[in-house]
Amino acid sequence: xxxxxxxxxxxxxxxxxxxxxxxxxxxxxxxxxxxxxxxxxxxxxxxxxxxxxxxxxxxxxxxxxxxxxxxxxxxxxxxxxxxxxxxxxxxxxxxxxxxxxxxxxxxxxxxxxxxxxxxxxxxxxxxxxxxxxxxxxxxxxxxxxxxxxxxxxxxxxxxxxxxxxxxxxxxxxxxxxxxxxxxxxxxxxxxxxxxxxxxxxxxxxxxxxxxxxxxxxxxxxxxxxxxxxxxxxxxxxxxxxxxxxxxxxxxxxxxxxxxxxxxxxxxxxxxxxxxxxxxxxxxxxxxxxxxxxxxxxxxxxxxxxxxx
Amino acid sequence: xxxxxxxxxxxxxxxxxxxxxxxxxxxxxxxxxxxxxxxxxxxxxxxxxxxxxxxxxxxxxxxxxxxxxxxxxxxxxxxxxxxxxxxxxxxxxxxxxxxxxxxxxxxxxxxxxxxxxxxxxxxxxxxxxxxxxxxxxxxxxxxxxxxxxxxxxxxxxxxxxxxxxxxxxxxxxxxxxxxxxxxxxxxxxxxxxxxxxxxxxxxxxxxxxxxxxxxxxxxxxxxxxxxxxxxxxxxxxxxxxx
Numbered sequence: 001x002x003x004x005x006x007x008x009x010x011x012x013x014x015x016x017x018x019x020x021x022x023x024x025x026x027x028x029x030x031x032x033x034x035x036x037x038x039x040x041x042x043x044x045x046x047x048x049x050x051x052x053x054x055x056x057x058x059x060x061x062x063x064x065x066x067x068x069x070x071x072x073x074x075x076x077x078x079x080x081x082x083x084x085x086x087x088x089x090x091x092x093x094x095x096x097x098x099x100x101x102x103x104x105x106x107x108x109x110x111x112x113x114x115x116x117x118x119x120x121x122x123x124x125x126x127x128x129x130x131x132x133x134x135x136x137x138x139x140x141x142x143x144x145x146x147x148x149x150x151x152x153x154x155x156x157x158x159x160x161x162x163x164x165x166x167x168x169x170x171x172x173x174x175x176x177x178x179x180x181x182x183x184x185x186x187x188x189x190x191x192x193x194x195x196x197x198x199x200x201x202x203x204x205x206x207x208x209x210x211x212x213x214x215x216x217x218x219x220x221x222x223x224x225x226x227x228x229x230x231x232x233x234x235x236x237x238x239x240x241x242x243x244x245x246x247x248x249x250x251x252x253x254x255x256x257x258x259x260x261x262x263x264x265x266x267x268x269x270x271x272x273x274x275x276x277x278x279x280x281x282x283x284x285x286x287x288x289x290x291x292x293x294x295x296x297x298x299x300x301x302x303x304x305x306x307x308x
Numbered sequence: 309x310x311x312x313x314x315x316x317x318x319x320x321x322x323x324x325x326x327x328x329x330x331x332x333x334x335x336x337x338x339x340x341x342x343x344x345x346x347x348x349x350x351x352x353x354x355x356x357x358x359x360x361x362x363x364x365x366x367x368x369x370x371x372x373x374x375x376x377x378x379x380x381x382x383x384x385x386x387x388x389x390x391x392x393x394x395x396x397x398x399x400x401x402x403x404x405x406x407x408x409x410x411x412x413x414x415x416x417x418x419x420x421x422x423x424x425x426x427x428x429x430x431x432x433x434x435x436x437x438x439x440x441x442x443x444x445x446x447x448x449x450x451x452x453x454x455x456x457x458x459x460x461x462x463x464x465x466x467x468x469x470x471x472x473x474x475x476x477x478x479x480x481x482x483x484x485x486x487x488x489x490x491x492x493x494x495x496x497x498x499x500x501x502x503x504x505x506x507x508x509x510x511x512x513x514x515x516x517x518x519x520x521x522x523x524x525x526x527x528x529x530x531x532x533x534x535x536x537x538x539x540x541x542x543x544x545x546x547x548x549x550x
Contacts, residue, residue, distance in 0.1 A: 286398075290391070
C-alpha cells in the first residue's frame with residue numbers, strides 16, 4: 001500500500017474510525033486514486049473497467065466480516081464522481097463502512113460524489129455506516145453529493161447510519177430504497193450544519209412487499225446561518241409499516257425545512273410520520289445550569305446528546 | 309448557612325405589577341430539614357427558585373455561607389453547592405441517565421458509581437443507567453432520576469420543589485426514606501423541601517408557612533404541625549391515593 005500522510009490519517013480516523021489499515025476487505029481511495037486494497041476469500045473487490053469505481057461482491061453465507069471503503073481528499077481542487085456497487089448474495093451478515101473526509105486548505109473547491117448501489121440478497125443483514133467530514137481553512141469549498149440506492153430482496157435487513165457533523169460546506173444527498181417481502185430498512189441520520197453551510201437530504205423508500213418495514217429517523221442541528229432541507233418520503237404499496245421522524249434543533253440564524261411525506265397505495269399499509277423543529281428548550285438549559293454547567297456548556301451537552 | 313434578607317419578588321401580569329414575595333427574611337441553619345408549606349400561589353416555589361437563581365429578586369439579599377449570592381447566576385450558585393430538584397423534571401432527547409449523573413457529579417463516574425445513585429432512589433440500575441431521559445420515562449421515574457442527580461452532586465444546600473408531585477404511592481414512600489437518609493448522613497447538608505404533604509412535614513426540623521408572599525407561621529415541627537394538620541397546608545397524600 002502507498003504511504004498515507006498525517007492529514008489523510010486524520011481524515012481516515014474521522015470518517016471510518018481507522019487508526020491503521022483495517023482488518024478484512026478494504027479499498028482506500030485518496031486524492032482520486034486507489035491507494036490500497038485487500039480482498040478475502042468471501043469478499044471480492046474489483047475496479048470497474050471504466051476506472052470510475054469498484055464492484056464489491058460478498059459471497060453467499062458470508063458472516064461476521066467487514067468491508068471498509070473510505071475516501072479522503074487532501075488536495076485542493078479535486079472533483080470526482082465514483083460509482084461503487086455492492087452485490088451482497090443471500091444469507092450474509094456483514095458490516096460496511098464507507099465515508100468521505102475532505103481537507104481543503106486551498107482556494108479551489110474539492111468535491112466527492114459517491115454513488116453507492118446495494119443489491120442485497122435474500123435474508124442477508126447489512127450494517128452500513130457512512131460518515132462525512134470536512135476540515136481545512138482554505139476558501140475552496142468542501143462539497144459532498146452522495147447518492148445511495150438500495151435494492152432489498154425478501155427477508156433482508158439493512159441498518160444505515162449516516163453522519164455528517166462537521167465541516168462540509170455543501171451537501172445534496174439522496175437515498176432511495178425498494179423493499180420486497182419481509183425486508184426491513186432502518187435509517188439513522190445525524191446532521192449538523194454551521195457557518196454558511198447548506199445541506200439537502202432526500203429519502204424515498206418504497207415498500208413493495210408484504211411484511212416489509214422502514215424506520216427512518218433524522219436528527220439535525222442547524223447553527224449560525226446554515227440551511228437544511230430534509231425530505232423524507234415513504235411509499236407503502238403492500239401490507240407494510242413505515243415510520244419517519246424528523247427532529248431538528250435550530251440555533252442562531254439557522255433555518256430548516258422539513259418535508260415528511262407518506263403515500264399509501266394499499267389498504268394494509270400503516271405509515272406514520274413525525275416532525276418537530278425548535279430551539280433548545282430554556283428549561284433544559286436551566287436544568288443543566290443548576291448542575292453547575294455554564295449556558296454554553298449546557299448547550300454543547302444538549303447538542304452532543306441529541307446527535308449521539 | 310443560608311440567610312435571606314428583606315427578599316421581594318414581583319412580576320408583571322396583564323400590565324399590572326403583582327407582588328409574589330413580600331419582604332421576607334429567614335435564616336436556614338446548617339444540617340436542618342426545613343419544609344415550606346402554604347396555599348397554592350402563596351410563593352413557595354418562587355422562593356425556592358430565587359434561592360437557586362432561576363428567578364431574580366426584585367429586592368433584598370441572599371447570603372450563602374457568608375457570601376452575597378444575590379447577583380450570581382444559576383451556574384455560579386450551583387458551583388457554590390446549591391442543588392435544585394425541579395417540580396417537573398426536564399426531559400432530554402439523547403442524553404442518558406448516566407450522562408446526566410456524570411454532569412451532576414462534575415466528573416466521569418464509573419458505571420458502578422452511577423448505578424449506586426440509581427439504587428439509592430429505588431430504580432433498578434441496569435435497566436435505567438443507559439436509558440435516555442426522554443418521554444419514554446414516567447413522571448415517577450423522572451422524579452427519582454431528578455433526585456439521583458441531587459445525590460450525585462453532594463450539595464451543601466438541597467432544594468426540592470414539590471418532590472411528591474406526579475409520583476405514585478410507592479415512589480412517595482421511597483422519597484420519604486431518601487429524605488430520612490439524606491438527613492441522617494453526616495454531610496452537614498441543609499435540605500429545603502417545598503411541600504404540603506403531612507408525611508414530609510412530619511420529618512421536618514422546622515416548618516415555614518407561606519401565604520400571599522408572607523410568612524404566616526414559622527417554628528419547629530412540634531410547634532407548627534399540630535396547628536396546621538388537617539388543613540390544606542398539611543394534607544395526606546396516602547389517603548388521597550388510596
